[in-house]
Amino acid sequence: MIGAARARLSAGGVDFILSVAVAIIALLVAMIFVVAAGVGFGHGASAFVNGAFGTKLNIAGTLAKTVPLTMVALGWIVVFKAGRFHVGFPGQILIGGMFVSIIALKIHLPAAIHLPLAVIAGMVGGAAFAGIAAWLWAKRGVNEILSTLLLNLVAVQILAWWVRHPFHDNSTPLPITKSFPNSSRWPELLKNTDLHWDIVLVPVVAVAISFLLARTLFGFRTRLVGSGEQVARHAGISPEKVGTRAILLSGALAGLAGASLVIAGSTPSMGEDFGSNYGFTGIAVALLARNSPIASIPAALLFAALEQGGGVMEGTVGISSSLVDFIQGLMIVLVLAATTLLYLARRKQQGSRGARPRSQATPQAELEPAR
């Protein structure tokens, strides 16, 4: 028992070191690009750190960006455990935001009801959009990755139409909605910054998802289905039902991210690009966190710092913030590569007893009893 616990602790420690190493390598690669663009190493690094954490405004910006990233990462972890790798977060964020805008702009209520209603609308929107992919998968056998990739592209067009026609603010030619009333917005946590009270969602939802997956029947079924559909079927559990629920839940989390971006963002209205890259970056966050709900928080903070610092650097030293997107993709590739190296090293250590390589995204080993 103690030995097993120690083994797990050390595995956790190795995971942690691995993630940190990946992050450091990715940051170094980023610095190579910065230096290649003619900015000195020290100058670039200090501009980045300052951009992410230097001032009250920048810290608030970093923390604010942590919220949607954590939510999407948690959504990915849920579907990952169920073995359903959908990638529909970008679309679900956008549709979530659209649903929020209906409640926020069309209904007038006191803040105590208006805000919760708007947030719930966002979750419903995200879940509903995810529901299309879930239905297509469960009933029509459509691969959920492909359907969500397509649905993402559809969502972009729907939102583009949404902010130009039905919800367009007619006082401006810009494709944005009217400003949302304060009763529907998350109150500011730090005055005159981007940091709103939705930051409390980060620890609360992370712990909730962690509990849900590790300690509840739903979590057990999800992990069982993720470990192998055949096993689950023999145990009398319908992989379709469990998979659908997992996809819906992840859609709701993405919708929650969308709600935060819309009613806790820096602008009082909704434009067509509020989702930017959060949907895919959240997946990178989860991978870096090695699919642990709690570890998603620091991982999200790192990516949020990258986004915030990279964005500020564009203004201060003139490095295009697209570099950040590249670094995020690079991190996914590095995490996958590092996992393999780790596996090979472990196998060497154990001698070649011929254990089958556990591929990075096959959650077979996740199915140990909760305790």
Added chain:
Amino acid sequence: MNVIATIGIGPFDTAWLAAALVLSTPILLAAMGELISERAGILNVGLEGFMLVGAFFSYLVAWKANNLAAGIAAGVAAGMVFAAIMGLLTIEAKADQIVSGVGINLAAAGLTAYLFDEIFGNRAQIVVPTVGDLKVPLLSKIPDFGPALFGHDWTVYLAILLVPAVWLLFYRTKWGLAIRGAGELPAAVDTAGISVRRVRWFGVLTAGGLAGLGGVNLAVVQVGIFHQDMTAGRGFLALVAVIFGRWRPLGVLGACLALGGADALQLRLADQNQVPSQVWGVLAVLAAAFVVYQLVRWRQGRPRKVALALAGLVAAGGVVLVTVAPHIDLPDELWRSLPFLVALFVLAGALTRAHMPSKLTIPYSRGDG
């Protein structure tokens, strides 16, 4: 522009036909490579990324070296380099193919956007010379259809010619048998003394090269410029085309033409201020055909009443709309999502699981059986 040519979307509309062919080409190029890769057992979600780096580096090199051929080669090579990363991750390291693909897409989008900003950010965009049209002698002289079908650049013909080439490869060569085996029963390929690794590497690199060429087609063949996110989902459409084509060369060709046709149609329709009644007509005919098909199946004792009722409603509604011809103002944005919606319906309607290579996305290790 000629009003009749703009509105007509009948089967004899040659401008639409030509547009459909041109718009299918990048999808078809990528899909043919992806077909080979998937038959060998590797699913490239990163196809979109391969296309994007192909488009960017072809433009970059064509502009820097002032040489179109070098640009084309660079685009293909860039696609293959990214495919090599995919191969390293999924074949050598046995990492998950889907997550790898997502990472590659992100990295490709970020890298191209960054380099584009850094290199071209502060200057007016230069249009590099594009590949000229290569009119097929005699055939292109046929009235109406000639120019529409045989008056394109060479990548269009190459894409079409790839279809029989891949068919021959798959069904008439030993190597093709090994490719199909690697996706179905890799152990058998291994037993025959052919390396599964090599076959899969061949698949991935082919997918990268051809998807890169698809990107080249978008950038330096068609317009001579590059812009951020230029591929705009075409790589994903190619993935859909392979599924819709049921992993067969001819089927994939049909799927690509359908998707390209939908794309050409939306470009047309987005121009209109109202939905032309032909759209309703086509819809009614399709729905009616579906009803007939279902009725035939009913006789065989497998009715699907909900689908039947829905299709009947759509058919009736279509007929009504054709006769009434209401002024419906559908915005551009919704037309723009038409190809993606078509792809979704196609996926939902096609019973494809039975045709999927059974070891797609499953890494191969000796001794797994």
